[in-house]
Amino acid sequence: MSTRCTIKIGSTAHTPSVTLYQHHDGYPSNMEPILNTVMERAQDISVMPSLYQTALLKELLVALPKAYVTEGHSTHGDTEYQYTFNGAPGSLTTEKV
Secondary structure (H helix, E strand, C coil): CCCCEEEEECCCCCCCCEEEEECCCCCHHHHHHHHHHHHHHHHHHCCCHHHHHHHHHHHHHHHCCCCEEECCHHHCCCCCEEEEECCCCCCEEEEEC
16 A cells, blocks of 8 residues: 655745655655765755755655645545754755655
8 A cells, every 4th residue: 555645845935835745755764864875965065054945855756756746635534744944954844644
């Protein structure tokens, strides 16, 4: 059985929020190590704080090639977990739905 999740990158003054939908393997023991690596890489390549959200999106699309952009956390009623990057580097929350 698939464990579905959404991953949201929160908005900033310079960028709108973006949410990705992952159809499988969305449980925390799989996703949290991936998302922590994504955060580290985004911090390493982001030369300006305003570019961190863009770097997160780029790294997420590389790390999760089957994920796709969706409207928001509530768009898919079958998700079990919601992960949110809250804007500041290193800020990630996990919520079981």
